[in-house]
Amino acid sequence: MGGQAVKLVLERVGHAFLGRAVLEDFDLALTDGEVVALIGPSGCGKTTILQIAAGLLDPLRGRVRRHYRRHAVVFQEPRLLPWLAARDNIAYGLRMNGIARDLRAAMVAQRAQDVGLSAHDLDKYPAELSGGMRQRVAVARALAVRPDMVYFDEPFTAVDVGLKRILQDLVIEAAAREQFSALFVTHDLSEAVRVAHRLVLLPRRADGTIVERAIAGEPGRRSERAIFALVEAWSADPAFRELFDGRESLH
Ligand SMILES: Nc1ncnc2c1ncn2[C@@H]1O[C@H](COP(=O)(O)OP(=O)(O)OP(=O)(O)O)[C@@H](O)[C@H]1O
Ligand SMILES: [Mg+2]
Structure with missing residues (x-):
């Protein structure tokens, strides 16, 4: 990880669509060179946070401070001309x-x-x-x-498994080489553990608990065994339950 200079801060951000709260009092700070994986079940607000952070969407409450020069966004679909x-x-x-x-x-x-x-x-x-x-x-x-900040919104979800690893490695290498910070949205825990320094797990509902975990070691330097062991451990961790329990608890 780079220095401790803060590149992005979200403070008490709140948002709702059609009167339904998606985010409440959400805080997030990314330091220079830090890659944070934002993970959570479908519909929990990951894309909304990314769009608010990138200035593509104005939050209803709270504020966003950006201390970077230039950002880039990689979406799930390539969006090429x-x-x-x-x-x-x-x-x-x-x-x-x-x-x-x-x-x-x-x-x-x-x-x-x-x-x-x-x-x-x-x-x-x-x-x-x-x-x-x-x-x-x-x-x-x-x-x-x-860019000195890159936003990734599930960039490799639609890519087949073998290629996914190659593309993840590309991102890890580029982030280390160029020292950009990144907010990496995914719902794949092993992807999060592979690419990020830190993980932020969003609950299904805006009033649920946010879980934050540091991931030991540096992206790209972790052994396959260590990644696998961490994914196994967190998969069994009650704090991560919502990530795996289908859509039954939607209401
Ligand atoms: N433009 C919009 N108008 C109305 N509701 C919206 C809009 N965008 C998102 N939502 C709703 O806000 C909630 C959060 O959406 P968001 O796209 O941030 O979820 P997500 O975590 O990125 O999900 P996924 O993993 O499926 O991409 C969902 O309930 C979604 O239906
Ligand atoms: Mg999304």
């Missing part, structure tokens, strides 16, 4: 930021290499890429702008 080749999708944000063509090409090549895309892949249009390749392009596009 279908009329642009992979290289131009990756370059899109750079172009918007007025980066010159030559430099742009060099930056795209570097990012493509980081995420394991070949020069040949870069000439393809989104429709010609596999789902996993599209998500690689989405990660490369996010990292291309050199």
Whole structure:
């Protein structure tokens, strides 16, 4: 983890949709270089928090302080522009930021290499890429702008199991190398334990208890055995029960 400078603070954030409370008095702080996994059952408010943190949604109550220069977002679907080749999708944000063509090409090549895309892949249009390749392009596009904060909203949920690990490793390596902070939303406990320094577990209902756990070791340096053991232990932990108990307790 990097220094202790705070990059993002959510203070007593509250939100409701159509009069139904989704969040109440939610607090969160991310330090420089810290990756926090936000985990919880479907519909508990993970995406809502991410959108509030990123400034895509104004909370009804509370405040958000951002102490970072630039953020990027990686969503569950790649959200690529279908009329642009992979290289131009990756370059899109750079172009918007007025980066010159030559430099742009060099930056795209570097990012493509980081995420394991070949020069040949870069000439393809989104429709010609596999789902996993599209998500690689989405990660490369996010990292291309050199963000110091990255928001991930279940980025690998739709990707098949083998590729998921590769993409998780890409994110872990990029975060360590570039020292960006990240809020990583997932409902997969093993993914959370693999990629993050710390875990925040949201309850199903806004008035439930939030559980916070530090994850021993550094992402990328934990052994498979340690990850497996932690997932096993937390799966059996009553505090994590809501994560696994289906939708029966919805009401
Ligand atoms: N624009 C909206 N209008 C009305 N209700 C909404 C809106 N967005 C989210 N909600 C509701 O707010 C709650 C939290 O939604 P949110 O998308 O944050 O959940 P989530 O934890 O990200 O779920 P998932 O794991 O399924 O993505 C849900 O009950 C959802 O139906
Ligand atoms: Mg969501």
